[in-house]
Amino acid sequence: MTTRAPRAALLAALLALVLACCGPAQRDEATEPSMAPTSPGAMRLAVVGDSITDADSRDLSGGRPGPGSWVFYAAGGEVAFVGGWAEWGATTAQMAAAARPVPADVLVILAGTNDAGSGVPFAQTAAHLVAVADAVGAQRVVLSAVPPIDAAPEVATELNARLSGLARDHGWEWVDAAAGLRDGDRFAPGMSTDGLHPTRAGARVIGGAVRDALLARGPVPRAWEHSGMAMREIRVVGDPVLRTPCAEITDIDDRVRSLVEDLLETVDADGRAGLAANQIGVGLRAFSWNIDDEVGYVLNPRLVEVSEDEYQDGDEGCLSVPGLWFPTQRAWYARVEGIDLDGKKVVVEGEELMGRCLQHECDHLDGMLYLDRLEKGVRKKAMKAIREQL
Numbered sequence: 001m002t003t004r005a006p007r008a009a010l011l012a013a014l015l016a017l018v019l020a021c022c023g024p025a026q027r028d029e030a031t032e033p034s035m036a037p038t039s040p041g042a043m044r045l046a047v048v049g050d051s052i053t054d055a056d057s058r059d060l061s062g063g064r065p066g067p068g069s070w071v072f073y074a075a076g077g078e079v080a081f082v083g084g085w086a087e088w089g090a091t092t093a094q095m096a097a098a099a100r101p102v103p104a105d106v107l108v109i110l111a112g113t114n115d116a117g118s119g120v121p122f123a124q125t126a127a128h129l130v131a132v133a134d135a136v137g138a139q140r141v142v143l144s145a146v147p148p149i150d151a152a153p154e155v156a157t158e159l160n161a162r163l164s165g166l167a168r169d170h171g172w173e174w175v176d177a178a179a180g181l182r183d184g185d186r187f188a189p190g191m192s193t194d195g196l197h198p199t200r201a202g203a204r205v206i207g208g209a210v211r212d213a214l215l216a217r218g219p220v221p222r223a224w225e226h227s228g229m230a231m232r233e234i235r236v237v238g239d240p241v242l243r244t245p246c247a248e249i250t251d252i253d254d255r256v257r258s259l260v261e262d263l264l265e266t267v268d269a270d271g272r273a274g275l276a277a278n279q280i281g282v283g284l285r286a287f288s289w290n291i292d293d294e295v296g297y298v299l300n301p302r303l304v305e306v307s308e309d310e311y312q313d314g315d316e317g318c319l320s321v322p323g324l325w326f327p328t329q330r331a332w333y334a335r336v337e338g339i340d341l342d343g344k345k346v347v348v349e350g351e352e353l354m355g356r357c358l359q360h361e362c363d364h365l366d367g368m369l370y371l372d373r374l375e376k377g378v379r380k381k382a383m384k385a386i387r388e389q390l
């Protein structure tokens with residue numbers, strides 16, 4: 001890097017000039033095409049980016065991308081665009097400052113070009129992108145490659161290599177959505193007019209690639225494929241139902257059967273480890289889990305044993321406290337006894353993550369949150385973060 005410093009400085013000046021000069025093009029509102037309609041239960045998409053994402057949008061944050069934005073082509077049908085943030089010339093620091101929680105299933109980030117142009121070290125870019133993902137709070141994060149920079153193609157190539165590593169390190173998905181724009185390491189003919197921003201045809205290529213990546217895991221979480229089975233809305237901290245101890249199940253009736261169905265469907269998504277009934281608004285003692293590819297449930301669970309002298313200190317999170325994780329001490333092992341839908345006794349036990357999950361979910365049924373178990377200083381920090389984010 002240091003050996004290329006003079007070149008980088010030149011590039012910074014060049015990009016600053018290009019980014020400052022260019023603004024969204026004027027459009028004729030009367031002829032503006034409209035986005036494809038979305039299906040009920042579509043995957044909810046949030047995006048964060050810069051001019052490449054904002055393009056000619058009049059209100060991207062409000063869910064209205066312009067036809068020059070790739071988002072326009074990624075959304076529709078089984079993908080519903082629900083908002084986010086993008087502005088011309090935005091650095092990742094600005095994105096991190098602007099990002100807010102969005103009720104989305106997936107966040108797509110297309111960013112970094114302006115950092116490269118301003119000489120921001122990649123470590124800072126990486127930290128900002130992590131902050132963006134944390135702030136938005138979507139379960140699934142997809143990081144996209146940036147399009148070419150024709151004036152200095154190696155800068156985009158190097159940035160993309162680093163972004164791809166960042167995605168891998170954080171368990172995010174990586175998509176080279178700009179692949180179809182390139183001819184070698186520069187824009188292919190017709191894909192850009194300024195060597196930096198995609199044309200409408202280019203936006204369509206990026207949008208199509210992002211859309212393919214989003215739908216590669218199946219059109220929508222399985223819950224939505226069956227009529228009558230809905231992915232239930234998760235109640236978040238502040239909702240009194242989370243602070244109310246749940247009632248013992250006395251009759252295993254249709255209501256309980258449908259609760260179990262909802263618990264199993266709703267927990268069966270990436271990033272979800274456990275779900276208590278009151279988190280979906282039902283005050284009955286039941287929870288589900290999704291750990292190591294095994295999804296299960298238990299009714300009337302009782303925590304009958306925890307390891308006395310073996311602990312774990314890792315980070316814990318909760319679907320009802322979205323986007324936040326804090327170190328929480330738990331017993332290493334836990335054992336729960338309860339019943340199934342036939343009223344037969346079941347035993348659920350496990351170490352590490354399973355042990356943590358069992359303790360966490362039993363707490364929920366008693367009207368507790370993991371926040372109550374945080375060490376004093378950490379709890380203070382957590383409360384502050386919640387006040388700021390929710």
Ligand SMILES: [Zn+2]
Nearest residue numbers: 317318319320
């Ligand atoms: Zn929880």
